[in-house]
Amino acid sequence: MASEFKLPDLGEGITEGQIVRILVAEGDEVAEDQAILEVETDKAAVEIPSPVAGVASKIHVKEGETVAVGQTLVTFDGDGGADEKPAKAEKPAKKSESSGKSAKQQAPQVEEPERKRTKAQPADDDDDDAAAARKTKATPEPPARDVDESTPGGPQRTRAAAAPAVRKFARENGVDIDALTGSGPGGRVLQSDVEAAIGGAPAPGRPSAPARVPAPPAVTFGKLEGQVDKDNWGKIKRQSLSQIRKTIARQMVKSVSTIPHVTQTDDADVTVLEELRAGLKARGEGGPRITSMAFLLRTLAHCLREHPVFNATFDSEAEQIVYKEYINIGIAVDSPRGLVVPVMRNVDQLSITGIAQELGRVAQKVRNVDFTIDELRGGTFTVTNYGAIGGVYGTPVINHPEVAILGVGRTQERLALDGDRVVRRKILPLSLSFDHRATDGAQAARFLNDVVTYLSNPALLLVQ
Amino acid sequence: MPRKTVEIEPRVEYLSILDEHGVVDAALDPRLDGDLLARMFRYMLATRRLDERLINLQRQGRIGTYGPTRGQEAAQIGTAMSIGPEDWTAQAFREMGMMLVRGWGMHMPMFFWGGHEEGNVVPEGVNDLPIAVPVSSQTLHGVGIAWAMKLRKTNNVCLTYLGDGGTSEGDFHEAMNFAGVYSLPVVFIVQNNQFAISHPRRMQTRSKTLAQKALAYGFNGIQVDGNDILAVYVAAREAVEKARSGGGPTLIECVTYRLSVHTTADDPTKYRSEEEVRQWEKRDPLIRFKKYLMERNVLDDASVAGVEEDIRGQIKEAVDYYEAYEGVDPVDPFRYCLAEPSAELVAQQREFEAAMRAEGLMR
Incomplete structure (x- = not known):
C-alpha cells in the first residue's frame, strides 16, 4: 500500500523549508522513525523521521530545493503512511497482566491508555456507541428558518465579497456592489472594480474625489527557480539563494555597511620557512603535514598577543573595544555548502604540530559537512587563505564584529635583490583588512611588519 | 538607632545524594524499597521514550507544537511520587513525567499537543489541575487549593509546578506571599531548567538561588540536584510531611537542565552552546539512576530490556489510539x-x- 509523506508545518506557522540533505535513497528500506530528510526552515534545521516502515519508492525532492508545507516529499510502499488511518477507531486491546516476570519487572506499569477514561476515550461497555461517537458526527439539519427569506435583498441575491471601505466607496458613488463581478482573490470586489463601474467619472452632485493613485500593476512573483527565461539581451536563469547563501549575504552587508574597512598589503619572504618545511617533510612520514598555514597561525598567535587591538571585537553600541584574552582564529573555508569559518581555539597554546593536526581535523570536518554551529563561533580574528586556490592580494571583508582579517595569497617565486645580486625568493603576499574605528594604519603597519618578520625569520618562533 | 544585622531565620540548603557518576552518599541514601525504586525508573524511562516519540510525531506532522521534557524526569517523577492520590497538583505545561505518575494516559499528550482539548481533560479520580500555559498562573490556583484544604481541615497537600522563568512573574510572588501568610500546605516545585524559552537563568534574577525567594515570604527554600531522583524525592517527602502536619509551605528548587528544545518551534543552537548541552547530558538523571539500581540489584539488563519493551508497546497502542480518533x-x-x-x-x-x-x- 503506497503512502505519500508531505512536508508538515515543522514550527509554528512555517510555510516552507529547504531540503538540506536527503538521508535515504530511492528503493531503501526505511524503519519507522528513521531520519529520512534534513530540512531547514526559518526557525531551525531539523531531521525528519519517517512516519512509516517501508520502502522509499520515490523521492520527490532534491537537496537544496525549497518546498512548501503540504508538498509531497517521499512516497513509501509499505505498511501504510501517516495519512492512512485505520478506517475505524480500534480500541487498544486490554493489555494482559504481565505474568511470569520477575518481581523487579512487576513494578506497576505506566497507566495504559484505556485505564483512564476521558471524553476522548469512551467506556468499554458501550462499544458501538463509542465508536459511533468517535466518528465525525453527522451535521444536523439547520433550523427550518431560511436565511434568504429573513434577510432583506430578496431571494437569489448573493452578497458580494468586498472590504467595508470598498462597500462605502461603492455606496457613495451610487454603485450596486452586489451586481459587480470582482477581480480580486476569490472573486472579491476591489476598489478598481468599483472605479471601472463608475467609469472614472465622479458621482454626480459630489465634489470630485481626490486624485487616486492608479491601481498598482499586478504583483510579479519571483520567477520560478531554474526556469529558463529571457530578458532584453538574451536567455537568463534564476536561482534562489540557499539558506547558507542568505546568511553569508546578510553577514557581508552588515560588515561592509557598518565597518570602515582599510586594507594594507605586504610581502613576507618565506624562502627560509619553505626550506625548513622541506626539511621537515624529508624527516619522513608519521606526523601531520606541516603546512605554511600552521606556521602562519603560530606567527599570528604571537603577533596578536603583541598587538591586542587586532584580537578584539568592536562594540559600536557601547562604544567600546572588547579585547579578547584568548586567541581563537577563524579560518575561512570553501565548504561544499559555501563559505564557512570554523574557529580554532586557543591557538597560542598549541605547538606548530598541534596546529597542523587541528587544521587537518577541521579540514576533514568541513569536507564532510560535519560541524556544529558552536564550532563556528567565538572567533577573535580570521584568516582567509584564498591563495590555496589562487590570487595575490585581496580586500578581505572583516568577519563582523571582529576588528581584522588577514588574506593570504599564493606563494610565488620572485626575483629579488640581495645586495647587487639578483636572487630567487619565495614570497607570500598578505592583505590585512582592519576596522578603522578600532585602530589606525600605523598600528596595522606595525602588526603586519611583525608578521612579516616572523615569517621571514622562522627561527624567531623558536625563541618565543 | 544602632545599625545592626537583622537575623532572618530560614536557611537555604543544597541536597545531592546520587552524583552524576552514580556514586551515592551512603549517609544520605534513603534506602528506598526496591519496588518503589523500580517504579520510579519505569516512569522515568516511559517519560523519556514517550517524549522522544512525541518529537517524532511532530516532525512527521502528526501532532502540533510540542514542549519536550527530556532531562527533567527526576525532578517531576521524584516530586509526583512523594504525594498520594488524595493530594493535588497544579501544573504548568512541561510536566509529562508528573502526569504519567498521577494517572494520565500516554495518549493524552498526543491529544493535547495534537490540538484536541480532550487531552487536557483531567482523568476521573485524578486530583490534578489541567495543563496551564500562562506562565505561573497555576501557582495561584495551587495556593487556592491549599487554602481550601486548610479551611476544610483536611491533611492533604498541593504541589504546584513552575520553572525558573515562572519565578519572575507577579503571580508567583502573590502566590508565595499568600502561602507564607496563611501557612498553607503547598509545595512550590521550581524546575530550574536554566532557560525561560531562550532567556538564561543568570539573566532571570540576581539572586544566587531561586530557593532563597522563599526567605522573603517567611518560609524555607531548599535547592536540590534536580537530576538526582533520590535527592528530589527526599526533599519532596520532607516538604510534604511538613505541610501535612501544619508546618506550612516550602519551595524546592530542582536544579536541572532542559536537554531538548523549548518547543518544537525552537532552535536552541541560537542561544546556547552545544558544549554546555554535552556537559549536562553527562548529568542525565536516567544514567546515574540506572547505574544505582543496577548496583543495588533492583534492575539487571534483562529487566531493563523488558521495561523498554513494555513501554514501546504502550506507546504504540497510544499512537494507534490517537490516530484512530476522528476528532470532533x-x-x-x-x-x-x-x-x-x-x-x-x-x-x-x-x-x-x-x-x-x-x-x-x-x-
Missing part, C-alpha cells in the same frame, strides 16, 4: 453558541460548511 465535528461551535440559532449564525454555518467542502475537509 468542526461544525460543533455553531451548535452550542445559541439555544435558538440566529439567521446570521445559520448563514455563517452554511458558508463555513461550503468552505470546508471546497477544501475537501468535509463531505
